[in-house]
Amino acid sequence: MRRETVARPDAIRRHNLGLLLGHVHRDGELTRAQLTQRLALSRSTIGALVADLTESGLLDERVPNGGERAGRPSHVVAPREDGPYAVAVDVDVSRVSCAAVGIGGHVLARHAVANTEPASARLTATLIAESIDALAQQMKPGAWPVGIGVSVPGTVSRTDAMVEFAPNLGWRDEPFGKLLSSVVPEGFAVAVGNDADVAMMAEHLRGAARDCDDAVFLMGRIGVGAGVIANGSPLRGRDGHAGEVGHNVVDASGPRCHCGKRGCVETYVGDKALLKLAGRRRLPTSESVAALFADARGGDERAATAVRTVARSLGHTVATLVNVLNPERVILGGSLAGVFEFAADEVAAAMDEYAMSVAHEAVQLCTPGLGADSTLLGSAELAFARLLADPLAR
Amino acid sequence: MRRETVARPDAIRRHNLGLLLGHVHRDGELTRAQLTQRLALSRSTIGALVADLTESGLLDERVPNGGERAGRPSHVVAPREDGPYAVAVDVDVSRVSCAAVGIGGHVLARHAVANTEPASARLTATLIAESIDALAQQMKPGAWPVGIGVSVPGTVSRTDAMVEFAPNLGWRDEPFGKLLSSVVPEGFAVAVGNDADVAMMAEHLRGAARDCDDAVFLMGRIGVGAGVIANGSPLRGRDGHAGEVGHNVVDASGPRCHCGKRGCVETYVGDKALLKLAGRRRLPTSESVAALFADARGGDERAATAVRTVARSLGHTVATLVNVLNPERVILGGSLAGVFEFAADEVAAAMDEYAMSVAHEAVQLCTPGLGADSTLLGSAELAFARLLADPLAR
Numbered sequence: 001m002r003r004e005t006v007a008r009p010d011a012i013r014r015h016n017l018g019l020l021l022g023h024v025h026r027d028g029e030l031t032r033a034q035l036t037q038r039l040a041l042s043r044s045t046i047g048a049l050v051a052d053l054t055e056s057g058l059l060d061e062r063v064p065n066g067g068e069r070a071g072r073p074s075h076v077v078a079p080r081e082d083g084p085y086a087v088a089v090d091v092d093v094s095r096v097s098c099a100a101v102g103i104g105g106h107v108l109a110r111h112a113v114a115n116t117e118p119a120s121a122r123l124t125a126t127l128i129a130e131s132i133d134a135l136a137q138q139m140k141p142g143a144w145p146v147g148i149g150v151s152v153p154g155t156v157s158r159t160d161a162m163v164e165f166a167p168n169l170g171w172r173d174e175p176f177g178k179l180l181s182s183v184v185p186e187g188f189a190v191a192v193g194n195d196a197d198v199a200m201m202a203e204h205l206r207g208a209a210r211d212c213d214d215a216v217f218l219m220g221r222i223g224v225g226a227g228v229i230a231n232g233s234p235l236r237g238r239d240g241h242a243g244e245v246g247h248n249v250v251d252a253s254g255p256r257c258h259c260g261k262r263g264c265v266e267t268y269v270g271d272k273a274l275l276k277l278a279g280r281r282r283l284p285t286s287e288s289v290a291a292l293f294a295d296a297r298g299g300d301e302r303a304a305t306a307v308r309t310v311a312r313s314l315g316h317t318v319a320t321l322v323n324v325l326n327p328e329r330v331i332l333g334g335s336l337a338g339v340f341e342f343a344a345d346e347v348a349a350a351m352d353e354y355a356m357s358v359a360h361e362a363v364q365l366c367t368p369g370l371g372a373d374s375t376l377l378g379s380a381e382l383a384f385a386r387l388l389a390d391p392l393a394r
Numbered sequence: 395m396r397r398e399t400v401a402r403p404d405a406i407r408r409h410n411l412g413l414l415l416g417h418v419h420r421d422g423e424l425t426r427a428q429l430t431q432r433l434a435l436s437r438s439t440i441g442a443l444v445a446d447l448t449e450s451g452l453l454d455e456r457v458p459n460g461g462e463r464a465g466r467p468s469h470v471v472a473p474r475e476d477g478p479y480a481v482a483v484d485v486d487v488s489r490v491s492c493a494a495v496g497i498g499g500h501v502l503a504r505h506a507v508a509n510t511e512p513a514s515a516r517l518t519a520t521l522i523a524e525s526i527d528a529l530a531q532q533m534k535p536g537a538w539p540v541g542i543g544v545s546v547p548g549t550v551s552r553t554d555a556m557v558e559f560a561p562n563l564g565w566r567d568e569p570f571g572k573l574l575s576s577v578v579p580e581g582f583a584v585a586v587g588n589d590a591d592v593a594m595m596a597e598h599l600r601g602a603a604r605d606c607d608d609a610v611f612l613m614g615r616i617g618v619g620a621g622v623i624a625n626g627s628p629l630r631g632r633d634g635h636a637g638e639v640g641h642n643v644v645d646a647s648g649p650r651c652h653c654g655k656r657g658c659v660e661t662y663v664g665d666k667a668l669l670k671l672a673g674r675r676r677l678p679t680s681e682s683v684a685a686l687f688a689d690a691r692g693g694d695e696r697a698a699t700a701v702r703t704v705a706r707s708l709g710h711t712v713a714t715l716v717n718v719l720n721p722e723r724v725i726l727g728g729s730l731a732g733v734f735e736f737a738a739d740e741v742a743a744a745m746d747e748y749a750m751s752v753a754h755e756a757v758q759l760c761t762p763g764l765g766a767d768s769t770l771l772g773s774a775e776l777a778f779a780r781l782l783a784d785p786l787a788r
Contacts, residue, residue, distance in 0.1 A: 165751070214632040226718070230629050230636075237624070237720020238608040239756055244717045247750040249710070259750060316643070323638045324620070324718055326631020356641040356653060357559070362633055 013049075016041065017391045020049050020077075021058060021103070025388065026205055028104045029064060029078040050077055057142070058083055058391055059103070079103035082142035086383035087135060089128050089150040090195065090375045093118050093168050093222050094285040098131040099373075100139055101380035105206055107373065109138035116283070121163065121174040129183040147189030149382030150180065151198045151375050153223045158240035161192040167258035168222045191382035195219055196243055197234060198378025199333055199368070200227025205381065207369030208331050215329045216321055217374070218245070220336035222284050223258075224266040224317070228325060235325075245321060246270070250313070268313035271335050277306035286335075293338040304342070311343035315350020322355045322363050329364045333374055337367040407443075410435065411785045414443050414471075415452060415497070419782065420599055422498045423458060423472040444471055451536070452477055452785055453497070473497035476536035480777035481529060483522050483544040484589065484769045487512050487562050487616050488679045492525040493767075494533055495774035499600055501767065503532035510677070515557065515568035523577040541583030543776030544574065545592045545769050547617045552634035555586040561652035562616045585776035589613055590637055591628060592772025593727055593762070594621025599775065601763030602725050609723045610715055611768070612639070614730035616678050617652075618660040618711070622719060629719075639715060640664070644707070662707035665729050671700035680729075687732040698736070705737035709744020716749045716757050723758045727768055731761040 016039065023038055024030055030038075036046045053059045060080040079102050090097040096119065100109040111134040113127050128150065136145070154166025161177020163169075181190045193201075200209070200217035209215035213232040219225055224246030228235035235242050246266040247259050254263025267273055271284035274292060279302055282288040296303040318330055332340045340347055347365065355363075368374045386393070410433065417432055418424055424432075430440045447453045454474035473496050484491040490513070494503040505528040507521050522544065530539070548560025555571020557563075575584045587595075594603070594611035603609035607626040613619055618640030622629035629636050640660040641653050648657020661667055665678035668686060673696055676682040690697040712724055726734045734741055741759065749757075762768045780787070 230624055230631070231627065233625065235624050235629070235719070238722040239720055241720040241750075242624075242718065244720075244750050248714050248717050249748045252747055261747070261750075320642050320714070321718065323642050324636065324715065325629070326633060326635040326638075328632040353646055353655070354643045356635075356638050356655075 013052075014390050014392065016045070017049055017052060018388050020046070021053060021391050022388050024059060024077055024079060025103050025105070025384065029076040031074050031076050033074070035077060053077075053391060056392060058387075079106065081108060082140040083144075084146045084387060085139065085143055086380035087132055087145050087148040088376045088380035088383065089131070089148065090379055091124055091150060091152045091169070092195075093153065094283065096124060096127050096131070097376060098128065098135060099376050099380070100135045100143075100145070101377060101383075102143075103384075105202070105377050105380065107376070108143075109135045111135050111138075114285075118169045121169075121171050121176050121179055125176070125180045125183050128180060132184060132188075145188070146387045147191065147383040148180070148184060149191045149193070149198070149379040149384075150176075151193050151195040151379045151382075152176070153195045153221060153225070155239075155241045155244065156192050156194050158236060161190065163192065164239075164241075165259075167260075189383070189386060191385070193379065193382050194225065194227065194240070194243070195221075195375050196225040196227035196333075197236075198227070198382060199374035200229055200331075200378070201234065201381050202370055202374045202378035203331055203368055204229050206377070207374060208366050209329055210369070212328050214325070214327045215331065216325060216327045217331045217333055217368075218314075218318065218321070218336055219375075220266075220269055220271070220314075220332070220334040220339070222266075222271050224270050224336075226321060228327075230325065245317060248317075248320065250316070265313070265317050269310055269317055269336070273313075274306055274310050274335060274339075277309050278303045279306075289335045289338065293335075293342060296342055307339055308343045308346045311339050311346035312350045314339055315347040316354045318347065318365065319351045319354030322351070327363060329366060331366055331368055331374075333368045340365060340367060407446075408784050408786065410439070411443055411446060412782050414440070415447060415785045416782050418453060418471055418473060419497050419499070419778065423470040425468050425470050427468070429471060447471075447785060450786060452781075473500065475502060476534040477538075478540045478781060479533065479537055480774035481526055481539050481542040482770045482774035482777065483525070483542065484773055485518055485544060485546045485563070486589075487547065488677065490518060490521050490525070491770060492522065492529060493770050493774070494529045494537075494539070495771060496537075497778075499596075499771050499774065501770070502537075503529045505529050505532075508679075512563045515563075515565050515570050515573055519570070519574045519577050522574060526578060526582075539582070540781045541585065541777040542574070542578060543585045543587070543592070543773040543778075544570075545587050545589040545773045545776075546570070547589045547615060547619070549633075549635045549638065550586050550588050552630060555584065557586065558633075558635075559653075561654075583777070583780060585779070587773065587776050588619065588621065588634070588637070589615075589769050590619040590621035590727075591630075592621070592776060593768035594623055594725075594772070595628065595775050596764055596768045596772035597725055597762055598623050600771070601768060602760050603723055604763070606722050608719070608721045609725065610719060610721045611725045611727055611762075612712065612715070612730055613769075614660075614663055614665070614708075614726070614728040614733070616660075616665045618663050618730075620715060622721075624719065639711060642711075642714065644710070659707070659711050663704055663711055663730070667707075668700055668704050668729060668733075671703050672697045673700075683729045683732065687729075687736060690736055701733055702737045702740045705733050705740035706744045708733055709741040710748045712741065712759070713745050713748030716745070721757060723760060725760055725762055725768075727762045734759060734761060 085100045097112045163176040196219035217227040226243035251263035255267040257264040479494045491506045557570040590613040611621040620637035645657035649661040651658035
């Protein structure tokens with residue numbers, strides 16, 4: 001049932017402030033002339049909006065970094081380091097990584113805690129609360145946090161930030177959003193998302209899927225999951241669980257998976273599979289996996305064979321996603337970036353075998369444009385969403 | 395880059411005419427009072443819009459079928475049988491089914507041609523052109539066709555109605571839209587879509603996925619494919635090829651598939667697999683498949699076992715889609731409706747084995763709300779789209 005609504009002047013102004021801030025957030029420094037053209041508003045309206053945003057400390061107007069040239073200087077509207085920042089958190093099995101991320105997606109400070117085994121939801125919340133202080137101490141005077149965005153390797157309900165199932169953390173039905181809200185400073189807004197979903201969001205905004213309306217981010221760490229952009233918007237599914245390709249069953253008589261089933265994709269493609277195939281009894285961490293890739297590149301035949309074997313399983317998994325989603329681009333993140341860099345031919349060969357030709361011909365495979373920070377920067381976007389929707393609301 | 399646009403009065407009127415026609419098209423007869431409430435417009439504006447639509451012969455205003463009761467009669471705005479109709483065509487391997495479909499999704503006339511083997515694209519176009527006349531002769535005087543919508547069991551490019559790959563028809567890169575336009579009467583608009591995609595569209599509009607924003611229509615005939623609604627909109631993918639789950643490979647050493655690969659889902663779940671498992675050498679037609687289901691129900695053990703075996707493969711396929719898409723509802727169409735009706739327990743057992751629990755718990759499986767007509771009615775929607783966007787354009 002549609003209803004025609006009339007936009008009031010104040011609502012229009014707030015909407016336009018959000019649009020302008022959003023352009024600078026996505027693209028960085030922009031001149032007033034560029035903003036005038038992009039928003040298709042008058043120069044005087046843009047001037048008033050810029051004044052609102054600079055007066056409230058959200059943006060800065062200054063001579064660009066290149067320095068003044070001859071003639072009248074063209075000022076740019078830009079993020080400021082003593083402005084608002086998001087507390088971004090990437091919860092992984094062996095590490096909780098935190099960062100302060102400013103407007104424009106710049107990492108301004110970092111703080112990480114490594115674990116030897118997965119932390120409980122309650123302990124994770126406490127670690128994050130401590131990190132908020134550690135980050136604040138690294139920030140310029142005047143900078144202020146807009147809220148906290150956390151990614152977890154598991155399914156998160158759309159409505160109440162409940163982590164329903166994060167098998168590799170050992171969490172089930174953890175009211176993690178509530179837990180975290182109870183330990184962070186009063187009024188600190190908390191948002192929680194799935195790691196692959198937020199990584200996809202960040203790559204769509206500023207990374208390898210920029211200007212690409214149909215893309216998949218396939219994340220491989222200990223677990224494997226996908227974030228999907230379809231027709232320009234995140235694909236969530238009814239409850240926010242879309243993209244759980246890591247638990248598609250390749251072989252029901254295969255290895256036991258943490259999820260309770262057998263032969264899931266992540267038992268063939270995830271970090272544990274990689275280390276096991278290489279005959280290594282080390283804990284699956286970013287360090288042990290990086291060492292394996294280094295050895296494979298250095299000529300260690302067992303390591304190289306392990307990566308190639310995972311690459312074939314990866315090609316099969318990507319083919320399945322390509323058949324169902326017909327994306328323009330598939331971004332391989334986490335340890336899958338390393339698999340793809342070392343064994344792209346094996347990935348391609350498996351795709352030839354498993355993907356339908358019409359969908360396969362069109363797809364591009366690549367590694368993340370934001371390197372290892374896709375998830376962290378996507379978590380920041382969770383925290384920035386409210387500010388961008390209404391920049392002057394506090 | 396967003397640009398604010400101002401709607402002119404004429405554009406608003408045309409938009410509102412389309413909205414009003416769309417409500418009657420989806421829901422059938424509605425009173426002026428209901429329309430006033432739904433569109434949130436004044437009674438007089440609704441009156442003027444209804445007058446425009448009745449004067450141009452698109453709708454009728456009349457006493458409802460229940461007859462007049464005491465007091466002032468409440469007239470309803472309703473479709474008319476001598477109004478516009480869509481020529482809807484469902485091209486399948488062994489049959490080309492055509493229908494004249496009126497506003498409201500009513501089938502007003504039918505015409506079908508059976509083949510013993512797949513018709514070429516050119517022959518199919520000719521059969522359809524002949525059917526246009528056959529249908530017109532069954533229609534009331536004054537009724538007029540708004541265009542033709544055709545579904546095919548294959549991938550159709552988003553932009554130019556090219557059928558890129560329909561392995562079971564033996565078509566590859568057929569410019570079917572152009573071919574058809576060249577043989578139908580001058581000015582006859584032609585639109586082409588994938589069978590599962592249009593079936594999903596029809597079920598979302600008026601069938602089992604009405605008021606459901608995340609759904610899958612899994613179509614099984616000789617081929618197997620899915621149409622997907624995600625967050626209320628069709629999931630198409632970059633080129634319109636999304637949903638080709640029938641060519642996901644279950645076992646790369648499995649039976650040879652028409653697509654050129656081995657062990658595709660449709661070699662385990664499609665009509666040929668069903669007949670072969672039952673030891674029947676008959677051509678896969680709706681009649682031979684219906685006979686198999688009847689025999690299974692009647693106690694034929696070999697037929698029953700074949701259906702149960704297909705049901706397990708079907709459960710695996712549905713699980714894969716549920717993990718990736720997290721739909722609220724999965725509609726099983728074509729022969730899969732018969733498989734599900736006979737062996738729902740086997741489908742559920744396979745889903746338990748293959749689907750991730752959080753996604754699985756929420757999903758509902760069902761058969762099409764529009765029976766065997768989902769595809770035909772979805773094809774009609776392809777033809778109606780232009781009329782609904784601008785009812786007075788000719």
